[in-house]
Amino acid sequence: MPKKIKEGFGVWAYLLFVGLTFLTFAVSVSLGSVRVPLGDTIRLIWKALWRLPLPQTASSPAIILSVRLPRVLSVALTGAALSLCGGAMQGLLRNPLADGSTLGVSSGASLGAVIAIAFGLTMPSLPFAGTMVMAILFAFLSLLIILTLAYKLDHSLSTNTIILIGIIYSMFVSSILSFIITYASDRVRQITFWTMGSLNGSSYGNALVLLLTLLVFGSVILAHARELNAFAIGEDNAHHIGINTRRIKLTIMIAVSVLIGVSVSIGGTIGFVGLVTPHMVRMITGPNHKKLFPASLFGGAIFLMLADLLARTLLNPTELPLGVVTSFIGAIVFVLIFYRSRRQGHA
Amino acid sequence: MLEVRDLTVRYGDLTILDGVSFGVRPGDWLMIAGPNGAGKSTIIKAVSQMIPHEGNILLKDRDIRTYKARQRARLIGILTQHHALNYSFSVEEVIRLGRYAYAPGLFSRSRQAYGEDLIQEAIDQTGLRPLLKQSILTLSGGEVQRVFLAQLFAQNPNVLLLDEPANHLDLVYQKQTFNLLRDWLAKPDRAIISVVHDLGPARAYGNRALLLNKGRQQAQGPIEEVLTPANLNQVYGMDVFAWMREMLDQWQEPDPPASNQAGRLD
Numbered sequence: 101m102p103k104k105i106k107e108g109f110g111v112w113a114y115l116l117f118v119g120l121t122f123l124t125f126a127v128s129v130s131l132g133s134v135r136v137p138l139g140d141t142i143r144l145i146w147k148a149l150w151r152l153p154l155p156q157t158a159s160s161p162a163i164i165l166s167v168r169l170p171r172v173l174s175v176a177l178t179g180a181a182l183s184l185c186g187g188a189m190q191g192l193l194r195n196p197l198a199d200g201s202t203l204g205v206s207s208g209a210s211l212g213a214v215i216a217i218a219f220g221l222t223m224p225s226l227p228f229a230g231t232m233v234m235a236i237l238f239a240f241l242s243l244l245i246i247l248t249l250a251y252k253l254d255h256s257l258s259t260n261t262i263i264l265i266g267i268i269y270s271m272f273v274s275s276i277l278s279f280i281i282t283y284a285s286d287r288v289r290q291i292t293f294w295t296m297g298s299l300n301g302s303s304y305g306n307a308l309v310l311l312l313t314l315l316v317f318g319s320v321i322l323a324h325a326r327e328l329n330a331f332a333i334g335e336d337n338a339h340h341i342g343i344n345t346r347r348i349k350l351t352i353m354i355a356v357s358v359l360i361g362v363s364v365s366i367g368g369t370i371g372f373v374g375l376v377t378p379h380m381v382r383m384i385t386g387p388n389h390k391k392l393f394p395a396s397l398f399g400g401a402i403f404l405m406l407a408d409l410l411a412r413t414l415l416n417p418t419e420l421p422l423g424v425v426t427s428f429i430g431a432i433v434f435v436l437i438f439y440r441s442r443r444q445g446h447a
Numbered sequence: 448m449l450e451v452r453d454l455t456v457r458y459g460d461l462t463i464l465d466g467v468s469f470g471v472r473p474g475d476w477l478m479i480a481g482p483n484g485a486g487k488s489t490i491i492k493a494v495s496q497m498i499p500h501e502g503n504i505l506l507k508d509r510d511i512r513t514y515k516a517r518q519r520a521r522l523i524g525i526l527t528q529h530h531a532l533n534y535s536f537s538v539e540e541v542i543r544l545g546r547y548a549y550a551p552g553l554f555s556r557s558r559q560a561y562g563e564d565l566i567q568e569a570i571d572q573t574g575l576r577p578l579l580k581q582s583i584l585t586l587s588g589g590e591v592q593r594v595f596l597a598q599l600f601a602q603n604p605n606v607l608l609l610d611e612p613a614n615h616l617d618l619v620y621q622k623q624t625f626n627l628l629r630d631w632l633a634k635p636d637r638a639i640i641s642v643v644h645d646l647g648p649a650r651a652y653g654n655r656a657l658l659l660n661k662g663r664q665q666a667q668g669p670i671e672e673v674l675t676p677a678n679l680n681q682v683y684g685m686d687v688f689a690w691m692r693e694m695l696d697q698w699q700e701p702d703p704p705a706s707n708q709a710g711r712l713d
Contacts, residue, residue, distance in 0.1 A: 107540075194534070196533065196534075326544075326547065329536070329540065329544065330547065332536070333532065333534070333536055333541060334532070336527055337530070337595070337598075339495070339516070340524065340525040340527070341520055341544055341547045342516050342517040342518075342521070342547050342548030343516060343547060386537075387536055388536065388540060441533075
């Protein structure tokens, strides 16, 4: 009898992920400029969740519930979304260095958002949507431009080509970005937000938008784990075994664009998350996307929550942009991956 | 089963293939031969729908362009030359992907079509069972070639398109691969089209041949009528058989060890 082949994780692995994520979440919420004991934090969240009366001990309920909780939620969801995108692009392009930030997709999304704000492109009744739609659109256009250039220049999509195109494209977009921000400095947030990112001041609304986007478009990516496995082995081979490569590419590009666009319009460019998480996860799970994707979701949430915690507490009471922390770690991991791939002889 | 009529491929102003026609019936093994740059691999790419082409390619009497990717993959399987691998997938994971075209849909509960027996058979035929859990990044070129051959067997199409199947393989595996393919072909309703450089195995295993010269077809038909000295000499621009005979003659004289030794000292 043919039996079902299990390639994904079992229940226990998921329980472990959820447990670790929740632990990091609780620690993240309780630590900060005002330190709230871990037990109190969990009790507080639990009571707020069931709408029980809150203990009026100190000023902590307000800090926890209206400042830190929505922020850490947004951070966790952004981390999960960006990591999933990174994993998907690394599979699609057969390249472990591909990521929203290294390819310039995040910069592209920033440009879209900044244009929307600077020129007041909003949607009636949905003030936030204009920025978001423009960010998504520009993320998609950026991906299209980068991929077209990459395929035209070098069909084998070697690491060097992709990274080079990503750098050039990022610089190009950054120059336009700086230009527009200088021109409309009264309306647009500081340039550091768009280049370094921060989730300071995120609301429950932000978290909800992130959650819904992740549920829909994250599922799209998860559902294509098998196809992306084939892409990761070789695009030609994927074609030969019966995958409609064009359709899969387009689907993944759309899902990635939406996820990055939404993340960027809420948190700015938080670089290298999609590079670091899948890389670390891959060392444990191997390259099979059926495991890599779920583990990246949780791993990305944990990684970004820890990075955000560092950003908040390192120079307390001054706060670092989140992107500073992730880029610092990311740049080191980038060099490590590049070095290793060069030594293996297939850069 | 596969009928190609007037196949023409152009890159801009350059015509790579010019009006090539051939076909295979069940049991046929068509060898595509010709010098470098004659367009051999381009035929494989065009038939496998990797590049745009003019002319008709009929698969089971239907234009190949009207097939969906999965339908096509159930009928045609392709083995290409280069596999640039970046991720450490296991041998087994790669082989199992061969069943992609038959995978039950997301909401289907039936596991009938999964073809576990075909996967196991492919693993045994190619002798890959000891390497099953190994990362493909650790394999030699010949082993990688066998992994993709196993994937192809698991895919179980009716027509195999092979771009130099014995490339990267040492003599032992070359022989094994050709014998494997011959056994595969023995089952009903199957055909093979392969690009070959080596004319010896081509003649030994094929029954039909297509000889290309600079994108045009020099000859096509039963192998003994196509791979003739006259045709080959014209296409390759040299006396092919004289060269092959000269190579074989190297072994027919008794080995004079003394002079060999002297030659090496020079």
